Amino acid sequence: MKFLLVEDHQELANAISSRMRLDGHVIEHASNLADATAFVETGEYDLILLDIMLPDGDGRTFLKAHRASDLDTPVIILTARSQVSDRIGSLDLGADDYVTKPFDHAELEARCRAVLRRKAGKSQTVIKTGGIVFDPVAGQMAVRGQSVVLRNRELRLLELLINAQGQIFSKQKLSDRLFSYDDDVSENAIEVYIGRLRKHLEPSELKITTLRGLGYRLDNDA
Amino acid sequence: MKFLLVEDHQELANAISSRMRLDGHVIEHASNLADATAFVETGEYDLILLDIMLPDGDGRTFLKAHRASDLDTPVIILTARSQVSDRIGSLDLGADDYVTKPFDHAELEARCRAVLRRKAGKSQTVIKTGGIVFDPVAGQMAVRGQSVVLRNRELRLLELLINAQGQIFSKQKLSDRLFSYDDDVSENAIEVYIGRLRKHLEPSELKITTLRGLGYRLDNDA
DNA sequence: GAAAACCTGACACCGACCTGACACCATTCA
DNA sequence: TGAATGGTGTCAGGTCGGTGTCAGGTTTTC
Numbered sequence: 001m002k003f004l005l006v007e008d009h010q011e012l013a014n015a016i017s018s019r020m021r022l023d024g025h026v027i028e029h030a031s032n033l034a035d036a037t038a039f040v041e042t043g044e045y046d047l048i049l050l051d052i053m054l055p056d057g058d059g060r061t062f063l064k065a066h067r068a069s070d071l072d073t074p075v076i077i078l079t080a081r082s083q084v085s086d087r088i089g090s091l092d093l094g095a096d097d098y099v100t101k102p103f104d105h106a107e108l109e110a111r112c113r114a115v116l117r118r119k120a121g122k123s124q125t126v127i128k129t130g131g132i133v134f135d136p137v138a139g140q141m142a143v144r145g146q147s148v149v150l151r152n153r154e155l156r157l158l159e160l161l162i163n164a165q166g167q168i169f170s171k172q173k174l175s176d177r178l179f180s181y182d183d184d185v186s187e188n189a190i191e192v193y194i195g196r197l198r199k200h201l202e203p204s205e206l207k208i209t210t211l212r213g214l215g216y217r218l219d220n221d222a
Numbered sequence: 223m224k225f226l227l228v229e230d231h232q233e234l235a236n237a238i239s240s241r242m243r244l245d246g247h248v249i250e251h252a253s254n255l256a257d258a259t260a261f262v263e264t265g266e267y268d269l270i271l272l273d274i275m276l277p278d279g280d281g282r283t284f285l286k287a288h289r290a291s292d293l294d295t296p297v298i299i300l301t302a303r304s305q306v307s308d309r310i311g312s313l314d315l316g317a318d319d320y321v322t323k324p325f326d327h328a329e330l331e332a333r334c335r336a337v338l339r340r341k342a343g344k345s346q347t348v349i350k351t352g353g354i355v356f357d358p359v360a361g362q363m364a365v366r367g368q369s370v371v372l373r374n375r376e377l378r379l380l381e382l383l384i385n386a387q388g389q390i391f392s393k394q395k396l397s398d399r400l401f402s403y404d405d406d407v408s409e410n411a412i413e414v415y416i417g418r419l420r421k422h423l424e425p426s427e428l429k430i431t432t433l434r435g436l437g438y439r440l441d442n443d444a
Numbered sequence: 445g446a447a448a449a450c451c452t453g454a455c456a457c458c459g460a461c462c463t464g465a466c467a468c469c470a471t472t473c474a
Numbered sequence: 475t476g477a478a479t480g481g482t483g484t485c486a487g488g489t490c491g492g493t494g495t496c497a498g499g500t501t502t503t504c
Contacts, residue, residue: 014290151481166360172322189483191461211361212460212492213374373492410450411494417452434449434502 001116002026002044006036006059007051007078016049019105020112032056040066040073047112048075050095063095074115076108110163127162130205130220134162143204153178154197161208161218170215223338224248224266228258228281229273229300234323238271241327244395254278262288262295269334270297272317285317296337298330326402328378335385349384352427352442356384365426375400376419383419383430383440392437 003020007013008031020027028043030036033056040048048066052059063075077098096115099108127134133142136159141148150158160177161169171190178193179185194216198208209217225242229235230253242249250265252258255278262270270288274281285297299320318337321330336359339347349356355364358381363370372380382399383391393412400415401407416438420430427443 011286014286018289018294153482166357166362168359168361186484188461188485192463192483195462210461211374214361214377217360375493405494408495410496413450414452414494416450432450 001046003028003047003049003112004036004039004043004045005029005049006031006033006054006062007049008032008054009051016105016108019109033059033062036062037065040071045073047116048073049078049112050075051078076111076115107163129162129165130222132201132204132206134158136162141200143201146203148200150200153193154200157193157197158201161216165218165220168211168215168217173215223268225250225334226258226261226265226267226270227251228253228255228271228276228284230254230276231273238327238330241331245331255281255284258284259287262293267295269338270295271300271330271334272297273300275302294341296341298333298337300325328399328402331399332378332381335381351384351387352444354423354426354428356380363422365423368425370422372422375415376422379415379419383438387440387442390433390437390439395437 003025005013005016005020005027007016007029010031013029013031017027017029028039028045030039031054033054036050039045050059050063054062059077063077066073066075074096077095079098079100097111099111127136131144135141136155139150139152139155141150141155141158156178157174160174171187174190175185175187178190194208194210201208205221207219207221209219211217223246225247227235227238227242227249229238229251232253235251235253239249239251250261250267252261253276255276258272261267272281272285281299285299288295288297296318299317300323301320302323318340319333321333336347347357347359349358353366357363358377361372361377363372363377363380378400379396382396393409396412397407397409400412416430416432423430429441429443431439431441433439
């Protein structure tokens, strides 16, 4: 597979590149919009990894132009920890998925695989499992047809858990992913959000299992 | 396995080294970035344990350079608790995991195993042997298709034994692995946990053999 | 046969976890 | 500008389950 990475942060770009090469992908790197446009005009890519904040403009303008030119290359947005509204904006512009920085490389790889798979079989970003329909990009969830409003934190927590269903997340890890560095949050906050999310998931077949001393795990009671 | 430990704190380095050697690993020790770079250039390592705060610079510059040189040696970051932001940033730079100081050696060992396993088997973490299916990441075990709930300590004990099947573990060694220094635990505790794990493994072909005066060993009665 | 090593059922304890209530802050609306 | 609303994290009190110890039994060793 051939990827195009559009990212101005050099270190991060190198890190991603070397990771992707390990998976056997060819990856080309543009560090601004001008370069990115030039790359796209000359080469065919299977996937584009696109940063939003770039020195010569907003990545979304690139995305818009790209979609306007009728190319259906899947695009994954790399975005800093942000509000849901940003995500929705990107979705409307035709992004296939997004990853918030900082991210695990394992997570990024998983997303890439998912998007490529999706493109092959062309379905959508919505996750359907265990009696719920979850659209992380739009920030909506429906349990047994009933629409449920999730708040920002609940949303991201569910997203984390659902993307690695069956895996144990320690409170430490959840805290790292859910909150930013500077806000020093007690472990109890995690417990509270787990509780709130549990309540939302109650009518579904998804259950959050507590593993004392280890962490939490999202299970499907089917 | 051959590890490189980059850590300037001498006592801690010694402690880690001796621990790792107990596992049969070869470990080499660099106490600054310059040495570390020299080591990496001359030798091949299966895993690098990297401290962030070093006398001649930031461990992340090393990590950066390492990744840039297209080496895929897994790296685990050792970071103090106060440097929370380092943890996250490191993942972006291509670290495979991080451990916050102070840490249990048991925990560090578990992380090392997990990372190595991930590297080796491409996220194939599930272990199938002797009629059981063991997934340490999910914290689940199934014996003959029947799911069995393991508790924290039982899980870690099984993980230890199964990763070195056929090897003898003395009670002392097991105690060191399962507990941290400060909690002073009687040898009987080990006996108890061995008993509990035995009960779980009963329907399988795995048996924990007692070697009087020596320790325990996990065997496959096929 | 005695001592050492090990096994095991029972039990009490402590800390991990849960949860309802609340104070705080930002945003929106009158 | 002030009031209202809604999301967020803390707190305190309570529950409960994993945990390690103990005592008494069994097995092995010399």
